[in-house]
């Protein structure tokens with residue numbers, strides 16, 4: 583079996599793992615990112631985790647040089663805008679002050695004696711790649727994906743390849759406008775899907791309704807989307823309304839996306855998607871069914887399958903040339 587190494591670089595943790603061609607992960611390692619120490623220190627830590635995965639693999643298999651040869655590549659998923667084919671992070675919201683950081687070069691310089699090709703892509707594209715090959719996207723050609731977290735990430739797959747666009751910025755589905763004069767979004771625009779379905783915005787919309795006098799069991803202080811989802815499950819009407827409205831906005835965005843791209847399937851993941859079928863997904867589907875044209879309206883809307891592993895699996899998939 584061939585293997586590849588996946589690295590999921592986040593603002594809090596660096597996760598690494600070894601993946602076989604069957605998509606199964608082993609040799610998992612998690613270390614703290616420690617953003618404040620800067621890009622070079624982070625590159626050293628990434629290189630160390632790679633070394634550690636390789637050493638563990640050699641020890642756990644047959645301690646021969648052959649096992650090293652079986653690792654065909656190393657993929658790294660990182661947040662932010664990555665310049666296509668260059669390994670340079672142009673900008674990343676999770677790493678303040680990083681401008682045009684040649685992360686791949688930094689990591690390569692630390693990988694002494696390891697001659698395995700290294701690849702990098704944006705973390706959302708990487709998650710989509712993971713779902714495409716080993717998750718909810720298996721068997722589909724044309725796929726879109728949304729990740730509902732702090733922000734709303736997106737990815738587009740055309741003919742089983744992630745579509746990057748001219749300047750590597752394609753797939754910003756979270757910034758589809760769903761309300762022209764709507765809430766302010768972090769991107770500078772107004773009324774983006776993210777300004778309704780991003781974690782902070784779900785909390786703010788709830789707090790606003792509480793301030794307007796809506797009855798609820800929720801305490802506006804220290805509120806999280808998870809608490810709101812739980813309250814919705816427990817029957818809290820305000821919490822249910824917040825999620826049904828969130829679902830409606832996602833359905834509105836998906837309608838435009840389906841009309842533009844005609845994908846077979848929309849995969850929805852991220853922490854907020856964990857609210858599930860009754861609280862969230864049924865509202866997305868109902869709104870989409872109401873709005874979409876006959877034929878593109880056949881698009882299926884399904885939850886992501888890989889959960890937190892999508893980033894690692896997808897990063898490891900970067901090692902395959904037919905990705």
Ligand SMILES: [Zn+2]
Pocket residue numbers: 756757767768769770771774776777
């Ligand atoms: Zn936006």
